[in-house]
Amino acid sequence: MLPAWRDGYYRARIESVRVFTKQSVELLLVPEKGWPTHKSGQHLALTLNINGRLVTRVFTIASSAEQLEAQNTLRLLIRTQDKGALTAHLSKLTRGEWVNISKPQGTFLLPRTEQPVVMLAGGSGITPFIAMLHSIPKGDTRPITLLYYAKKNAHWLNTELAQLQVSLPGFEYRLLERDKDGDAVKALSPYTGKKWLVCGPEGLHKQVAQLAEQTNTPLASEHFSATPRVDLSTERAEFTVTYNGKQFMIDNQHTLLAHLKAKQQEVNAGCGMGICHQCKCVKKRGVVRDTRTGELSDNTEQLIQLCVSQVVSDVELVK
Ligand code: FES
Structure with a gap:
C-alpha cells in the first residue's frame, strides 16, 4: 500500500532487503520520480509506519548518484538493534512495499581538491565513504587512504573495498581493530596535514577533532547524534x-x-x-x-x- 503523502517527504519502493552480516541489513530502494538526486556522502530520513505510528531515523546513503542513474536504486546499510524502534522492523520489510524518504541532505562530501584525503570510519560510519569511493571514476589516481575501525570480524564490505583498491590506483585501505592496532590518534598521526574526513561514533569524533586542532589538520566530520552541536550553557537556570x-x-x-x-x-x-x-x-x-x-x-x-x-x-x- 502507498504511504500517505507527507509534506516534504517522497515515496520509495523497496526493491530488496538483505541481512548482509550479523545485525546489519541492506535495503535497496527505488525512489519515486522527482526525488532530487543525492551527492555521495549525503543522508536521508527514512520513515516507516509501524503499527500505525510513523517512526523516522536518519541514514547515510551507501551508494552513489551513478548507481541511482544506472540501476534506479539507493542503498542503505543499517546496523539493526533488537529493540530498535525502527531498525528491529527492517528485516520484516518485503519487496514492493513503500516507505517515505526525505530529500537528500548534508554537506559531508568528498573534497574536490586533488590533495591526499584520509578517511577515518568507525563501525557503520563506513557508509558515506563507500558511496564516495563508488562515485570516483575507475582508474582515477587521486590519493585516498581509508582507515576503518570495527570490532574483530565485523568490518563491512570487505570484498567491495578490495575491488575498489584494484579499480582506483590511488586508493588504499586498512582494516583496524582498536584492541590490536591502537586508537585513532595512533592511526592518524602519520597523516597529519592531509585532509581528514571522519564518520563514526561520538567518542571517535571528539578524539579526532582534538588531534586535528593540535596538528592544524583540516577536518570534516559527520555523525548523527541528538547531542547538541553547541555547548550547553554551564550556568543552569x-x-x-x-x-x-x-x-x-x-x-x-x-x-x-x-x-x-x-x-x-x-x-x-x-x-x-x-x-x-x-x-x-x-x-x-x-x-x-x-x-x-x-x-x-x-x-x-x-x-x-x-x-x-x-x-x-x-x-x-x-x-
Ligand atoms: S524529531 Fe526529527 S526534527 Fe525533531
Whole structure:
C-alpha cells in the first residue's frame, strides 16, 4: 500500500532487503520520480509506519548518484538493534512495499581538491565513504587512504573495498581493530596535514577533532547524534514551560523534547536531531535556543522543533 503523502517527504519502493552480516541489513530502494538526486556522502530520513505510528531515523546513503542513474536504486546499510524502534522492523520489510524518504541532505562530501584525503570510519560510519569511493571514476589516481575501525570480524564490505583498491590506483585501505592496532590518534598521526574526513561514533569524533586542532589538520566530520552541536550553557537556570495548558519547571540543560518526554507528555518525534520535522510545535511566546547553531528565537509566535530547542526564558507551547 502507498504511504500517505507527507509534506516534504517522497515515496520509495523497496526493491530488496538483505541481512548482509550479523545485525546489519541492506535495503535497496527505488525512489519515486522527482526525488532530487543525492551527492555521495549525503543522508536521508527514512520513515516507516509501524503499527500505525510513523517512526523516522536518519541514514547515510551507501551508494552513489551513478548507481541511482544506472540501476534506479539507493542503498542503505543499517546496523539493526533488537529493540530498535525502527531498525528491529527492517528485516520484516518485503519487496514492493513503500516507505517515505526525505530529500537528500548534508554537506559531508568528498573534497574536490586533488590533495591526499584520509578517511577515518568507525563501525557503520563506513557508509558515506563507500558511496564516495563508488562515485570516483575507475582508474582515477587521486590519493585516498581509508582507515576503518570495527570490532574483530565485523568490518563491512570487505570484498567491495578490495575491488575498489584494484579499480582506483590511488586508493588504499586498512582494516583496524582498536584492541590490536591502537586508537585513532595512533592511526592518524602519520597523516597529519592531509585532509581528514571522519564518520563514526561520538567518542571517535571528539578524539579526532582534538588531534586535528593540535596538528592544524583540516577536518570534516559527520555523525548523527541528538547531542547538541553547541555547548550547553554551564550556568543552569530553570524556567516555566506551558505545554498544551499544563505547566512544568524545566532547566536549560536539555532539549524541550527530552524534558517533555521525561514529563511523560504526548509529543511527536522522529529523528531527534532536527531533520524529520515530526517534533514541530507552535511556540506562542518565549525565547528558545537552536542547539545546532546557538541562534536565539525571538519572543513571538513561531514553529519550533522541540528536539533542537532549549529554553532561554519561560515559554508557552501548543502541539
Ligand atoms: S524529531 Fe526529527 S526534527 Fe525533531
